[in-house]
Amino acid sequence: MSSTAVVLNNIYTGITRYYLPVVFVIGLFTNVANILIFSYGRLRTNICSWYFICLSISQILSLFFNGLYRIIVNGWNNGYDYSQISMDLCKFRGYGFVLSVVLSRHFLCLILLDRWMITSRSASLRNKSSLKVGRWKNLRNRGRAIHPSTRATQQTLNHLLIRQSRSDFQLIRLSLIQILFFIIFNAIYSTYYLYFTTTISQVRTGDRLPIELFVTNIGQCLLVTYAAVTFALYMLASSVFRQEFQECCMLSIDMFCDHYSLVSSSLTSQQLNTCISYYLNDSHQPWYTSLATLLPMLIGVFIMFRNIRRTVYDTLSVPVFLAVTGIFLFRIKKYIETIATDIQANNSTKEEYLKQIAYNHVIIGVLLILLLILQILAEKQAKVPKKKTM
Incomplete structure (x- = not known):
């Protein structure tokens, strides 16, 4: 060469x-x-x-x-x-x-x-x-249009x-x-x-x-x-793109502050409206936006079951990860759908739904920390060479 x-x-x-x-x-x-x-x-x-x-x-x-x-x-x-x-x-x-x-x-x-x-x-x-x-x-509906006539x-x-x-x-x-x-x-x-x-x-x-x-x-x-x-x-x-990006960022910051206030005290009317609008928008998002959440879960399930017999910590990690996935899919998603569909709910009922979502987020956070600790211990044990028997 x-x-x-x-x-x-x-x-x-x-x-x-x-x-x-x-x-x-x-x-x-x-x-x-x-x-x-x-x-x-x-x-x-x-x-x-x-x-x-x-x-x-x-x-x-x-x-x-x-x-x-x-x-x-x-x-x-x-x-x-x-x-x-x-x-x-x-x-x-x-x-x-x-x-x-x-x-x-x-x-x-x-x-x-x-x-x-x-x-x-x-x-x-x-x-x-x-x-x-x-x-x-799509279906042709040109003749079914409603033409406005008032000045307003x-x-x-x-x-x-x-x-x-x-x-x-x-x-x-x-x-x-x-x-x-x-x-x-x-x-x-x-x-x-x-x-x-x-x-x-x-x-x-x-x-x-x-x-x-x-x-x-x-x-x-x-x-x-x-x-x-x-x-x-x-x-x-594009200023429109910057504005939409800023609204998404501000909404994320608001949601973090709102979840913090859920654990400590009751919500103000502004915080309640922000949370409700966030979850209403989340429930109307296209199906492919859920892939950002589902794909890491599927990859995590594959990795967990692949290494389930490697160490005892990997075995303990499987039920913890399944608990995280179950809480997200069957608890948090259920309350989000309830917020979007329960039109007759008053503010106190909606606040109770939001509290349940926040509490489940806290539980998921604790389980993820536990899962991280178990994986660190599993990696350390896997790197230790086994002693050869004579």
Whole structure:
């Protein structure tokens, strides 16, 4: 191996070992935040927001199939590729990476097409930019519309149209910035494969092969980086996105303070309304937002039952983890659904529901601390070498 190949390999190993893990963690959390914000409040009523949600999901796939794969193989495993063990695993990894890139381009095109339709002078094109078209064809109900006639209602509709046009303008700016940065971060990856296709018949000798391999690896690392910077682009480009993010953050802070006050004293009317609105919004969230809670639980169940016979602490951890899962699914979720469905409940009844949720959160917190202690003890016992019997 030449000195140039060694230097380039060391640079790429350093990138995958120190840079990509940071990008992966930031990208995973920010794309989940993108999904939650675009599915929250007034943004969720716009079809373009659903395209942005699908774009964030495709970027999460890119983080796993491209970013995490490179971190494990080149950063932590000294170049040993697990996908070479099985041809099916190799095909699955390659398919997942190509799928994530294709889906990102697909939804960017849909975003651009939707913004073009919303700014068109043709009324028929503007009408196609709707949730009905975005969620496939729905029942036709054009003749069943109720047309307002009073002046007050007309003023309200005008105000709503102004707010909607502002949101549309913000999404237009978001889509243009998104496409611009996608072109920038995708330039090396696309240019290299265009170059590779045109020079595929040439024999690569000397340092040409390691240099080309380094360039394509850097191009794919930039694709992973693009998946991690979209949240920052949204924050810088859109005041509506910043406002929705601020409302989500303030709501989380309020809920923390409200739960603290639940344990110590009764709720004020402002705290009660904040908690009720939070859980009402939580009960109306799309189904995929629950994956952020259910996936860690399923992974935890798999790990627990896999190591159940390793040590006695692992055996004790299983009922503790099942208790945490059961309290969340069958106690907390039940009270949240009750708050959303029990319309006739007064303030004292609603406060009692919230207290039960807070108490169950405290129990879960204690059980999680106990679970952490058991896992630390299990790891220590597993690392102790067993004495060989003569």
